[in-house]
Amino acid sequence: MASAIEDDVVTLDRRSIYILPTRAGVAFTGLLFVLLVAAINYSNGLAYGLTFLLAAVALVALLYTHRNLHRVRISTGNAPPVFAGEVASFEVCLSNSGQTPRVALRVEQEEARSDARPPWRMAGRMQVARVHLGEGETACVTVSLPTLRRGYLHAPAISLSTEFPLGIAHAWSRRVMLPTRVLVYPRPAPPRPRLAAAGGGEQAGTGAARSGDDFAGLREYARGDSLRHVHWKAVARGQGWLTKEFGGGALGVQWLDWDALEGLEAEVRLSVLTRWVLDAEQVGELYGLRLPGKIVEPGSGEAHRDCCLVALALFGES
Known part of the structure; x- marks a missing residue:
């Protein structure tokens, strides 16, 4: 498996996009094979023409599916601090640097980074949003993670996928690990009184040392x-x-x-x-x-x- 891409801004190129047929694509390929066998068996020119026409449509669809992800730029956005126990939000911005619209892009997130897990092992994916980008447009989506402890929480790895236009091919990108992190504050305790100073001046070792009140x-x-x-x-x-x-x-x-x-x-x-x-x-x-x-x-x-x-x-x- 290819390693993840780690950078502040990532532009998807041909080397970072993969494509395979979907179940519908496999069934479509089987249909083409049956049509081709029938055309050969009956020497039917119309069957030949239909078979080659459908094959050409499938090839063009493969190119469009791949191009739908090509030159999409992924960058980081805002990541405001939260308190432990709240949900951390990471903003991810997608930009279309190509000259054609990008349609039906799926943004998928994976589990957050963990020091105990090797970087090449990832958990299941979950779709975050579905995005359409016109020429030169930028759209931002929010990736969320629950917080359990204070400190820095790194953004989860994300990937883009699409099956546009016919759904016979599934294209997806390599995992993108943006170096965004959220600062998680300690969880506030329930309200409790502060200890008062014994005297009027400031004193160390008290919960709330206060100067005199005169x-x-x-x-x-x-x-x-x-x-x-x-x-x-x-x-x-x-x-x-x-x-x-x-x-x-x-x-x-x-x-x-x-x-x-x-x-x-x-x-x-x-x-x-x-x-x-x-x-x-x-x-x-x-x-x-x-x-x-x-x-x-x-x-x-x-x-x-x-x-x-x-x-x-x-x-x-x-």
């Missing part, structure tokens, strides 16, 4: 400040954006700490920390993340949330 004054708003600490009355009066300060001038900071979950398994800790990150971001808190060998400084916003989730997803992976 109001200390106002200062100009800075990017990254929690919206919960914005002095909205001043904004409404047209006095500009001001931020409330607490505990002698330090904004409340939530430290989401690995060590605060002592006694839990590593994956359970990661799930709980994932939940805390999502909850802190939802309420607009200023939060940081402490992991063994990795510290994400306090911040807020979608970019900061994603930075924390990436650190959790790749924790312990080289």
Whole structure:
């Protein structure tokens, strides 16, 4: 069996397309043989003409079936991150770089890559979509895989096939393994309270170490400040954006700490920390993340949330 094609963009050529007759094609070939025997036996010119006409139609159909896959370009698309337990989606784009339409293309996916399985062994195929491409057109389909664990999940191998136009021949491509991968975040744990610090200052080893809660004054708003600490009355009066300060001038900071979950398994800790990150971001808190060998400084916003989730997803992976 030929090896799979691995590249960001793959254009199918003659060496990457195979073709064989279908059951209907085998039956059609048998019919041609019977007609030919009858024509020879009875020396019937009409039977000869019909036999050769049908044979010519079959040959032309074979050429069209093969050409239907030729010069189809396969490329990668978007692969947004997901949480463990959700379905990962890989976008695959097909482009027609030829001058004739590509009709009734079937996109088939195979199982995801596994380090325990040799690259030449594949599981069963499953049809994902049926695509029609006009001249110069591009269409994108989505290949889906369930996720079981955090980390990177590679896209499954795909292949294209067609039986256009008569269904007497089946053409298919070599397996295409696009180097796309989805980042899988840890599965968020059910909501649970965060541990509070014993004192007013920031402390390591607590689930959510917070600075003091005593109001200390106002200062100009800075990017990254929690919206919960914005002095909205001043904004409404047209006095500009001001931020409330607490505990002698330090904004409340939530430290989401690995060590605060002592006694839990590593994956359970990661799930709980994932939940805390999502909850802190939802309420607009200023939060940081402490992991063994990795510290994400306090911040807020979608970019900061994603930075924390990436650190959790790749924790312990080289």
